[in-house]
Amino acid sequence: NGSARSLFASLWKEDHPAQQKNGACQYRCPQPWRGQKPCTEFSSAHKDQIAMSTSTSFKVGVVMGSKSDLPIMQQAVDFLERHSIPVEVKVVSAHRTPDWMMEYGKSAVERGLTVIIAGAGGAAHLPGMLASLTPLPVIGVPIHSRNSIDGWDSVLSILQMPGGVPVATVALDGGLNAGILAAQIIGAQNKEVREGIERYKKELEEKVLKA
Ligand code: RP5
Numbered sequence: 001n002g003s004a005r006s007l008f009a010s011l012w013k014e015d016h017p018a019q020q021k022n023g024a025c026q027y028r029c030p031q032p033w034r035g036q037k038p039c040t041e042f043s044s045a046h047k048d049q050i051a052m053s054t055s056t057s058f059k060v061g062v063v064m065g066s067k068s069d070l071p072i073m074q075q076a077v078d079f080l081e082r083h084s085i086p087v088e089v090k091v092v093s094a095h096r097t098p099d100w101m102m103e104y105g106k107s108a109v110e111r112g113l114t115v116i117i118a119g120a121g122g123a124a125h126l127p128g129m130l131a132s133l134t135p136l137p138v139i140g141v142p143i144h145s146r147n148s149i150d151g152w153d154s155v156l157s158i159l160q161m162p163g164g165v166p167v168a169t170v171a172l173d174g175g176l177n178a179g180i181l182a183a184q185i186i187g188a189q190n191k192e193v194r195e196g197i198e199r200y201k202k203e204l205e206e207k208v209l210k211a
Contacts, residue, residue: 061115062087062119063092065093068145085193104130105133113136116134118140118141121153124143124154128167131165131167137185140159142171144172183196
């Protein structure tokens, strides 16, 4: 099947530039090519799978203004890890480590991040500042921290971004939803992650019906 071969070759060029060097595809293809099989075995089915599932390399950056935010942010980390999504967790403070925040935001793409989840409380500038520094989607988690008056300060600092610099803001202390949303963004391009979300939704439904 010569035409499938040449179509595959062109898809491979687009999706696997780095892997062409050693002549073997390291792409984690869906069944039956999952793993490290070289791309000498392929079919039009494989080609379709590759076209649909272009994103196998992803990582979520989870950052927070203080270690005291961790109990909330851990909910996102737990959800992502349960769905086999790599996570990088860091404390980055917009006000107390501004240089580190700039470096983190500017280098996010080259460090392989796909989505950033940023949590902060009170005058919560971290998510918005990161959104200004990176083209990646930023999900903001307002935290009812000890320096927050009643949570509204955290919510509004993250939510009320100027036009052009969005932050996808979840509910106060909504670490879990931030993790789910990040997984859904990745799942739009990755079948395995998407199927994991589908199973999670099914579990939610079953819990409600059983109650
Ligand atoms: C914010 O101030 C942090 O994100 C945290 O929510 C809050 C309190 O920080 P700590 O005083 O606990 O370090 O910048």
